[in-house]
Amino acid sequence: METAYLIETVIKIVVILLIFSALAGIGTYFERKVLAFMQRRLGPVNVGPFGLLQVAADGIKLFTKEDIVPKNVVGRIFKIAPVITAATAFMAAAAIPFLPSFTLFGYEVHPIVADINIGILYILGVMGIGLYGPLLGGMASANKFSLLSAARGAAIFISYEVITGLSILAPIMMVGSLSLIDFNEYQAGGITDWIVWSQPVAFILFWIAAFAETGRTPFHLIANDHEIIDGFGTEYSGMRWGLFFIGEYANMFFISFVMALIFLGGYGDGSFLGALGLLAKVAFFFFFFLWTRAAWPDVRPDQLMWLCWKVLMPIAVINIVITGIVMM
Amino acid sequence: MHNEQIEEHFKNRNVTEIDSNYYMVDIAPYPTDGWGKFKRVLKRSFRGELFVGLWVVLREMIKFDTHTIKYPEEKMPIGPRYRAVHEMKRLWESDTERCIGCGLCEKICISNCIRIDTKLDENSRKEVTEYSINLGRCIFCGYCAEVCPELAITHGGEYENASDQREHYIMYQDMLTPLDKMKAGTQLEFEGFGAVTPHEDERVKKTPLAY
Numbered sequence A: 001m002e003t004a005y006l007i008e009t010v011i012k013i014v015v016i017l018l019i020f021s022a023l024a025g026i027g028t029y030f031e032r033k034v035l036a037f038m039q040r041r042l043g044p045v046n047v048g049p050f051g052l053l054q055v056a057a058d059g060i061k062l063f064t065k066e067d068i069v070p071k072n073v074v075g076r077i078f079k080i081a082p083v084i085t086a087a088t089a090f091m092a093a094a095a096i097p098f099l100p101s102f103t104l105f106g107y108e109v110h111p112i113v114a115d116i117n118i119g120i121l122y123i124l125g126v127m128g129i130g131l132y133g134p135l136l137g138g139m140a141s142a143n144k145f146s147l148l149s150a151a152r153g154a155a156i157f158i159s160y161e162v163i164t165g166l167s168i169l170a171p172i173m174m175v176g177s178l179s180l181i182d183f184n185e186y187q188a189g190g191i192t193d194w195i196v197w198s199q200p201v202a203f204i205l206f207w208i209a210a211f212a213e214t215g216r217t218p219f220h221l222i223a224n225d226h227e228i229i230d231g232f233g234t235e236y237s238g239m240r241w242g243l244f245f246i247g248e249y250a251n252m253f254f255i256s257f258v259m260a261l262i263f264l265g266g267y268g269d270g271s272f273l274g275a276l277g278l279l280a281k282v283a284f285f286f287f288f289f290l291w292t293r294a295a296w297p298d299v300r301p302d303q304l305m306w307l308c309w310k311v312l313m314p315i316a317v318i319n320i321v322i323t324g325i326v327m328m
Numbered sequence B: 001m002h003n004e005q006i007e008e009h010f011k012n013r014n015v016t017e018i019d020s021n022y023y024m025v026d027i028a029p030y031p032t033d034g035w036g037k038f039k040r041v042l043k044r045s046f047r048g049e050l051f052v053g054l055w056v057v058l059r060e061m062i063k064f065d066t067h068t069i070k071y072p073e074e075k076m077p078i079g080p081r082y083r084a085v086h087e088m089k090r091l092w093e094s095d096t097e098r099c100i101g102c103g104l105c106e107k108i109c110i111s112n113c114i115r116i117d118t119k120l121d122e123n124s125r126k127e128v129t130e131y132s133i134n135l136g137r138c139i140f141c142g143y144c145a146e147v148c149p150e151l152a153i154t155h156g157g158e159y160e161n162a163s164d165q166r167e168h169y170i171m172y173q174d175m176l177t178p179l180d181k182m183k184a185g186t187q188l189e190f191e192g193f194g195a196v197t198p199h200e201d202e203r204v205k206k207t208p209l210a211y
């Protein structure tokens, strides 16, 4: 492996890490603002103009807060769990092309860390490993609410992994590749080429599953404040809790990218406009995460399982069968 | 609502008869067989109620009609009957203190937080020497203001209190309307319990002589 490639990759990784850590913070700001406006409140207004510096204030608080490791927890696992959440979220980003390739100072940059030929499988796999964050954190916390949350987390992740996998199978069959860049090329012809038109069912299934994967309302059962406090995060404080948080928000951004790339044409033909389009789509998906949080109540765990196994999975299988028949 | 309607409500508590706005919730029987349940799922899935919810919150966001009061800068107006930290009033005619040291407030206080001490002054009038209210114990029930025969002790509107200890005493001098305020004629009468109600003159009946 040549040095230039190595340096380039490291730079890309650092840039992605920095940007998405910062975005996670700004994401919380937007979440609070959007939720506030939808509920006829103002949200943060006091720190900085329009409360913008609230993010910085929260960051300072998280970093300087005492790192409490309670009695009776399984120390090592307790400490490593938030790292798993954050790390897997960012690892998944490795196979996501964030922008079309562009030329910077005469050097062609591909804004993807590794264009591996099993991109989607890799992303889904790593996001699946993200389950271990809540699971281990909850089980090691010596707290019944955390334990409940861990159990719920395991059930939800494993169930909805099935939906994600099955729903994405049909588009994969159409494209014939697992690389997200190939997906993008497949839809490069314009809006009419978007997979969402030929696979609307798969799109909606994947979208629903994305809510479960990222643990957002209406499937916010693993940290359902009014039932089990903060679930797996109850015993965490300071930056360890912050890592869970960054992981959750990074996941939201990444899954938005994946959805936009697979179903909504990604960055299209790779022009500047296409890149803007991709960002707009991601912004919409992110906004939708916040939007549903303001509008919809949480479902019960049994309803969630019911929805997964009795409704979504049969639909996903039928969708695959129909896609197969049509393609034959 | 109109006045007659309100009065009607007092007489007839059976709301369904007066107000046609009330109606029984229509609860359809729950499906028991599989097919019925399946139909219910379909109906619930495709009725689009989720989108109604989305629209409602989006509409509120676009309207941007927030109701937040930025508290330290903005404050809600409070009613004149609000029961916050006590005040001691002065007489309009002579600017002297209204309190006659009768001790009724101390007697009635249900949390026992008023302490009053009096002595006779040189004109053989009772004079208040000590008067304190332990605000840490006070539950702001308003009994003292209600019982006071002179409308001397009343409640004020000062509700932003902080103290470095639980037993926070407020003294007579702190509660008394300052003289300059009195001279400027800006003392506010309390309208709550025990205060003179409007049109009291017309309502008052003469006490019969034989009483």
Ligand code: SF4
Pocket (backbone or CB within 6 Å): B108, B109, B110, B111, B112, B113, B114, B133, B137, B138, B139, B140, B141, B142, B143, B144, B145
């Ligand atoms: S408001 Fe009630 S508790 Fe407070 S001093 Fe008056 S009588 Fe006592």
Ligand code: SF4
Pocket (backbone or CB within 6 Å): B098, B099, B100, B101, B102, B103, B104, B105, B106, B116, B147, B148, B149, B150, B151, B152, B153
């Ligand atoms: S405040 Fe009123 S009730 Fe209390 S001692 Fe004075 S006159 Fe009597």
